[in-house]
Amino acid sequence: MGMSANLVPNQSSTGTGEDNLITNLTDQTFTDGTKQGYVLVDFWAEWCAPCRAIAPIVHELAEKYKGKLKVAKLDIDSNPLTQSSYGVMSIPLCILFKDGQPIDSLLGAKPKQFFDQLLQKNIPELAA
């Protein structure tokens, strides 16, 4: 499935800037980057092994729902303001925003199906 390289614990798979499907948000760009439409934000950190486990899933979601959903990441280590303003105390945490407001979230490394359910439940256009 080509996932194994991303799951090697010692390697960074969630590097910055190389992925044009996924936006890397920062404290400075967060408000602007989430203010319109549906945005799924993956809160992650370099040292978080389960975050690396879901990185390929988040990438798949970005491909699958391209044009209907914006997928973004936020490195909590370099962006403490956003982390604390959403009360993020455990990662991996994916928060779904609608027009700037958090409407639902998924905590922990869960199977892909759970992410699909989260999105289909909240985004009418995606409902099967």
Place this chain on the structure above:
Amino acid sequence: MNRKLIIIGSGPAGLTAAIYAARADLKPLVIAGVTWGGQLMNTTEIENFPGFIEGIQGPDLMNNMMEQAKRFGAEIVFENATQVIKKEKSTVVKTYENEYEADSVILATGASPKLLGIPGEDKFYGRGISTCATCDAAFYKEKVVAVVGGGDSAMEDATFLTRFASKVYLLHRREEFRASPIMVNRALSNSKIEVLYNTQVEEVQGDTKVNGLRIINNKTNTESILVIDGLFLAIGHIPVTDYLEKQIDLTEEGYIKSTDGVHTSMEGIFVAGDVEDYKYRQAITASGAGCRAALEAQKWLETLEDK
């Protein structure tokens, strides 16, 4: 022809079984889970796994086992098993995404962290309550946290948390720790750790996140509020068997029943590691169990061919 062997789980038990089975040319499929590697992925230094003089990081050890299993041809899928159905001549394992079938199966799904089952726990899980100190400790820089538990994991978590937190309360409901002396001494000699013995947590309190615990001293029956920013649970694990049908016998405590630590109540389905072992629960005993299960599965598959 069917696949010969499916291994469910990718901790030390599952991956050791995979290494042995792959070397025996059984071409095992490992259903590793989304978060693969088991409990050691959430630890730091492993000091008691033989062969590593200076110790090894838990995730490094698991990564090595994974690469070793792959080198001998084990096939790995990062999916979660949802169902195991024993058929007449084979066993079907379903995941959220796929369905696999094999002559034999090794169940090595380990155990997941136990929760307290007290008011406030559900509400604040992930908002100040964590079962993984190495995952979440960094959120508590210069903050006050509590660790609940009395075993090695509680000692390790408390000691690890002092790298970030300004103060760590270690809460234990008994008068003595059951952790190994070396781990207890390390925690007790750390000036940031304060131990509260005979202490039970009754409720987790907070607004949008945790701000305190209602605790009770079970000797004096005095109740108090402990002001904290985070709570880490290290009160043990429960075996993961929710994907199993009633075909497989469990013990009253929910472990997979086995008379010899290898065979289950169903022929052709074997068990290894913490999902069966309520007693030792070590990485090395899980590895040993994985080895035994692979050898027994191999033997059983050979008798199948003779028929």
